[in-house]
Amino acid sequence: MQVDHVVCAFCGCVCDDIRVTVEGGRITNARNACALGKSWFLNHGAPSDLPVARIEGKPASLDQGIEEAARCLAGARYPLIYGLSSTSCEAQRKAVALAEVSGGCIDCCTSVCHGPSGIALQGVGEPTCTLGEVKNRADLIVYWGSNPAESHPRHMTRYAVTPKGMFVPEGRKGRTVVLVDVRRTPSARAADIFLQIRPGRDFEVLWALQALVNGRKVDAASVENTGLSHEALAAMADRMMRCRFGCLFVGQGLTQTRGRHFNTSAAFLLVRSLNRHTKFALMPMRGHGNVTGVDNVLAWQTGYPFGVNFSLGYPRFNPGEYTVVDLLGRAEADAALVVAADPVASLPAKAVRRLAEIPVIALDTHESETTRCARIAFTTSTAGIHVGGTVYRMDNIPIHLRKVLDSDRPSDEEVIGRLLARVKELKAC
Amino acid sequence: MLKILNGEVYDPANNIDGEVRDIRIDGGRVVDAFGDGRENGSCRTIDASGMIVMPGGVDMHAHIAGPKVNTARKMRPEDHRLAPVPRTSVTRSGVGRTVPSTFTTGYRYAAMGYTTAFDAAVPPIAARHAHEEFSDIPVIDKGFFVLMGNNEYIMQQIASGERERMRDYVAWLLGATGGYAVKMVNPGGVELWKSLGNARGLDEEVAGFGVTPRRIIESLAEASMNLGLPHPVHIHCNNLGVAGNWETTLETMKSLAGRRGHLAHIQFHSYGGDPGGLFVSRVAELAEYVNTHPNITVDVGQIMFGDTTSMTGDGPLAHMLHQVSGRKWVNVDIENECGCGIVPIEYKDRSHMHTTQWAVGLEWYLMARDPWRIALSTDHPNGASFVSYPRVIRLLTDREFRREAMKKANPKAIAKTSLPDLDREYSLYEIAIITRAAPARILGLKHKGHLGAGADADVTIYDKCGDAETMFSVPRYVIKEGEILVEDGSIRRETFGKTLYVAPGYDKAVEKDIREFFRKYYTIEFENYPVQLEHYLPRPREVATIK
Numbered sequence: 001m002q003v004d005h006v007v008c009a010f011c012g013c014v015c016d017d018i019r020v021t022v023e024g025g026r027i028t029n030a031r032n033a034c035a036l037g038k039s040w041f042l043n044h045g046a047p048s049d050l051p052v053a054r055i056e057g058k059p060a061s062l063d064q065g066i067e068e069a070a071r072c073l074a075g076a077r078y079p080l081i082y083g084l085s086s087t088s089c090e091a092q093r094k095a096v097a098l099a100e101v102s103g104g105c106i107d108c109c110t111s112v113c114h115g116p117s118g119i120a121l122q123g124v125g126e127p128t129c130t131l132g133e134v135k136n137r138a139d140l141i142v143y144w145g146s147n148p149a150e151s152h153p154r155h156m157t158r159y160a161v162t163p164k165g166m167f168v169p170e171g172r173k174g175r176t177v178v179l180v181d182v183r184r185t186p187s188a189r190a191a192d193i194f195l196q197i198r199p200g201r202d203f204e205v206l207w208a209l210q211a212l213v214n215g216r217k218v219d220a221a222s223v224e225n226t227g228l229s230h231e232a233l234a235a236m237a238d239r240m241m242r243c244r245f246g247c248l249f250v251g252q253g254l255t256q257t258r259g260r261h262f263n264t265s266a267a268f269l270l271v272r273s274l275n276r277h278t279k280f281a282l283m284p285m286r287g288h289g290n291v292t293g294v295d296n297v298l299a300w301q302t303g304y305p306f307g308v309n310f311s312l313g314y315p316r317f318n319p320g321e322y323t324v325v326d327l328l329g330r331a332e333a334d335a336a337l338v339v340a341a342d343p344v345a346s347l348p349a350k351a352v353r354r355l356a357e358i359p360v361i362a363l364d365t366h367e368s369e370t371t372r373c374a375r376i377a378f379t380t381s382t383a384g385i386h387v388g389g390t391v392y393r394m395d396n397i398p399i400h401l402r403k404v405l406d407s408d409r410p411s412d413e414e415v416i417g418r419l420l421a422r423v424k425e426l427k428a429c
Numbered sequence: 430m431l432k433i434l435n436g437e438v439y440d441p442a443n444n445i446d447g448e449v450r451d452i453r454i455d456g457g458r459v460v461d462a463f464g465d466g467r468e469n470g471s472c473r474t475i476d477a478s479g480m481i482v483m484p485g486g487v488d489m490h491a492h493i494a495g496p497k498v499n500t501a502r503k504m505r506p507e508d509h510r511l512a513p514v515p516r517t518s519v520t521r522s523g524v525g526r527t528v529p530s531t532f533t534t535g536y537r538y539a540a541m542g543y544t545t546a547f548d549a550a551v552p553p554i555a556a557r558h559a560h561e562e563f564s565d566i567p568v569i570d571k572g573f574f575v576l577m578g579n580n581e582y583i584m585q586q587i588a589s590g591e592r593e594r595m596r597d598y599v600a601w602l603l604g605a606t607g608g609y610a611v612k613m614v615n616p617g618g619v620e621l622w623k624s625l626g627n628a629r630g631l632d633e634e635v636a637g638f639g640v641t642p643r644r645i646i647e648s649l650a651e652a653s654m655n656l657g658l659p660h661p662v663h664i665h666c667n668n669l670g671v672a673g674n675w676e677t678t679l680e681t682m683k684s685l686a687g688r689r690g691h692l693a694h695i696q697f698h699s700y701g702g703d704p705g706g707l708f709v710s711r712v713a714e715l716a717e718y719v720n721t722h723p724n725i726t727v728d729v730g731q732i733m734f735g736d737t738t739s740m741t742g743d744g745p746l747a748h749m750l751h752q753v754s755g756r757k758w759v760n761v762d763i764e765n766e767c768g769c770g771i772v773p774i775e776y777k778d779r780s781h782m783h784t785t786q787w788a789v790g791l792e793w794y795l796m797a798r799d800p801w802r803i804a805l806s807t808d809h810p811n812g813a814s815f816v817s818y819p820r821v822i823r824l825l826t827d828r829e830f831r832r833e834a835m836k837k838a839n840p841k842a843i844a845k846t847s848l849p850d851l852d853r854e855y856s857l858y859e860i861a862i863i864t865r866a867a868p869a870r871i872l873g874l875k876h877k878g879h880l881g882a883g884a885d886a887d888v889t890i891y892d893k894c895g896d897a898e899t900m901f902s903v904p905r906y907v908i909k910e911g912e913i914l915v916e917d918g919s920i921r922r923e924t925f926g927k928t929l930y931v932a933p934g935y936d937k938a939v940e941k942d943i944r945e946f947f948r949k950y951y952t953i954e955f956e957n958y959p960v961q962l963e964h965y966l967p968r969p970r971e972v973a974t975i976k
Contacts, residue, residue: 004956005954005956005957007957016953016954016957017954089561093565097521100516100521100522118503121500121503121504121759122503122504122505122506122507122757123757124757124758125504125751125757125758125759125760125771125772126500126504126759126760127758127759127760128759128760128761128762129761129762129763129764130554130761130762130763130764130952131764131952132763132764132765132950132951132952132953133623133762133763133764135764135950135952136764136765136950137623137624158952159952164949165950166581166765166949166950167637244624245623245624272758275625275748275760278625279623279624279625279762281760281762295503296499296558299499299502299503300494300498300499300502300530300531300561300562300565301521301523301530301531301532301565302522302523302524302530303502303505303506303509303523303524303525303528303529303530304503304506304509304524305503310516310522312513312515313515313516313522314513314514314515314516314522314523314524315509315513315522315523315524315530316510316513317506317509317510388964390557390561392558396496396500396555396558396761397554397555397952397953398555398557398558398561399557399953399957400557400957400960400961400964402957429518
């Protein structure tokens with residue numbers, strides 16, 4: 001069986017042109033998908049012998065798992081719900097409701113990836129566009145602290161570099177591609193210009209570029225530690241001002257290095273200044289398939305995009321206080337529900353140590369470091385393969401997932417929904 | 430079954446002006462009698478003696494859901510922090526000042542006696558997002574207008590004279606998005622903004638497309654009419670917020686040439702003066718034209734003094750506001766379709782310009798002769814939050830209150846307007862028109878805005894009170910689809926309303942051409958574009974086109 005126009009929910013590109021072949025109840029091919037997408041489709045789901053629920057590592061029924069997990073959340077004084085970047089908005093909406101009823105915090109992977117981009121938006125705003133605008137108009141593409149060739153393999157071929165667009169009929173030849181990074185990554189091969197800056201000097205380079213774009217003089221001495229010459233900076237500023245439609249794609253090289261939201265704010269301000277001269281947009285290179293969705297769901301339900309606390313019965317936002325690394329690192333959270341994420345494998349050691357001390361409930365489609373350590377682990381079906389639902393592409397375009405296969409396993413939405421109902425009963429609210 | 434007895438009923442669509450009447454409700458509708466011998470059976474009864482009974486309020490132009498609103502939410506934590514809303518045993522928590530969260534939006538409308546609201550500007554490609562938020566907006570019925578005034582496919586069809594294909598496309602797009610009406614925002618100007626330009630007049634060419642704003646307006650007005658859409662084309666004119674823009678507004682009205690059209694937030698489009706200079710009111714000229722041309726309806730877009738968030742499909746306008754104020758600025762250009770801009774803004778009562786805008790809005794209400802063709806709006810949250818409607822009502826019904834308010838504003842600006850000479854006071858009957866009956870009629874919603882048999886049982890009951898602001902802020906009861914949801918200003922039960930949409934017919938042959946356009950210029954598959962109504966509209970209600 002062949003299914004067309006299938007949506008790949010692996011990374012923030014959310015390509016929706018995949019032709020999936022299903023043979024014998026398994027996906028055997030995913031045409032048009034990149035290496036990452038193919039792997040996602042072909043290796044979907046957990047082995048069939050992984051039980052739907054496990055308590056302390058022992059197989060349990062779904063009902064038993066729900067009951068145990070609900071008691072754990074209802075009994076916690078300061079529970080944390082974390083992850084959600086690789087599940088549907090339908091599941092995310094229920095997770096926010098559960099956080100509210102539980103009276104703890106909810107945080108998503110944004111706080112450890114593009115949280116600083118969210119903070120820059122709060123500080124200075126954001127001139128941006130959808131990926132189709134880039135395809136149709138952009139003659140200058142700048143990737144900064146991002147390595148799309150490895151992290152978003154189809155970003156260049158599907159959206160930003162090679163496609164022919166309405167006002168870029170010549171495609172690749174009509175665009176100049178600049179890569180700015182601290183090392184020569186595989187993406188450099190696709191770039192016309194590679195600017196290598198010293199690690200930790202992004203802010204200085206961005207600030208100098210902004211000054212040049214604003215017609216200010218930049219002292220050569222002030223940029224000598226950046227790895228770029230004054231001439232190179234002046235040429236870059238000039239190139240950005242002279243393009244017809246530019247787009248700056250911002251990666252975690254900016255958001256998760258020294259400076260964080262100062263870096264992103266400097267980048268956003270640079271692009272804002274460029275709009276006095278020409279049309280220029282920027283876009284965070286969002287990683288996981290629906291990390292943009294969870295920002296959106298949190299924002300519409302609570303007003304805030306990540307790191308939301310419900311202890312007082314209403315949403316409060318304070319990155320650094322209500323965010324996952326801090327809540328765990330300071331040993332504040334006393335229970336955790338992890339959905340579609342693997343914090344044990346990805347968070348700093350101090351935070352992981354706390355996860356080992358407290359009851360952890362994990363929902364995932366496959367075995368992970370986190371599900372192995374979890375007190376209660378649920379094996380759920382995969383949004384985009386076994387169930388439909390909504391995901392948001394990195395440019396905030398909402399796309400409906402197509403269901404390709406049946407599954408005996410419950411969806412994240414179903415498990416969270418049942419937890420919500422049971423926690424409400426237990427807390428009598 | 431529910432009886433509302435002895436209330437003083439204001440139901441202008443049925444010519445009921447404060448008469449004491451009983452209202453019967455059965456099955457979510459207003460009925461003449463319960464029938465089947467049930468008339469004397471027991472049912473819930475509200476004794477509304479000494480109370481005022483009106484249909485539920487209808488907001489025909491607000492920004493409450495979708496990508497623009499949500500980006501504004503993400504952008505303004507400092508705004509939310511001022512207004513946290515705790516959860517209760519029946520309601521969800523939230524935040525809510527100028528860009529409230531979804532749950533808070535629904536509760537706030539309901540608690541104010543409004544039971545229907547429309548989002549005025551949704552990018553078609555993000556329609557799914559608006560529907561997702563609608564699913565989290567409780568109580569009220571809702572719908573949205575679909576941005577089409579800068580749609581590149583539409584402009585190409587206009588330029589090549591393909592009128593029928595364009596009309597079929599408009600029908601397809603409304604169906605694909607689950608939208609309600611055709612919206613234009615700065616027609617042609619947003620396309621030009623994608624290369625840093627703007628449209629300054631109706632006859633300026635949209636570079637690269639061979640059309641003018643005038644032709645876009647004419648074509649979409651024509652298409653809306655020919656498709657029999659319940660609501661005519663909904664226009665945000667070119668040159669919003671620019672001194673001297675009243676001429677563009679008048680030209681836009683004239684370009685409709687007798688076709689029906691709704692001009693949104695007309696306050697922002699009624700300024701004389703030289704571009705870049707001070708605003709002067711030109712309401713007199715424009716109101717005269719509207720008064721004598723029954724094909725035109727307006728909503729006001731009243732500004733109120735204070736801090737708010739401007740959000741618009743008019744990208745170049747937002748950039749202008751950013752340059753004037755220096756405050757944070759969001760711009761989003763949306764492929765092939767439209768754009769958006771967001772900037773926080775504070776309207777100051779000391780400011781000459783802001784006072785003029787405030788007075789211009791009030792002049793519109795007071796100078797429009799036919800209340801059936803003017804709807805109360807603040808263009809929420811652009812002029813002010815929708816929670817300020819009760820204060821706007823008091824400004825209209827209470828001349829002395831208005832005079833006191835004028836004293837607090839910039840006196841030089843007030844003196845240049847005709848506001849001090851306008852003694853008109855709105856009656857409750859007229860308020861019921863501009864907040865319910867007229868917007869429902871302009872929207873083509875036959876089952877809303879009135880209390881005749883067959884109407885949706887959306888009813889608001891107010892305690893009579895000398896101060897209209899207090900009265901309209903805290904209704905005694907709000908009934909939605911026959912259920913009492915609000916008592917004494919607080920939500921007693923959470924329900925979810927319906928999504929109103931249209932699905933006009935079209936020649937399916939057009940899809941081949943649209944598909945080709947998608948292949949070339951979109952980044953999403955044609956097959957994945959239409960909204961799955963069965964998934965995203967949990968309570969759909971299709972509104973029929975007019976044959």
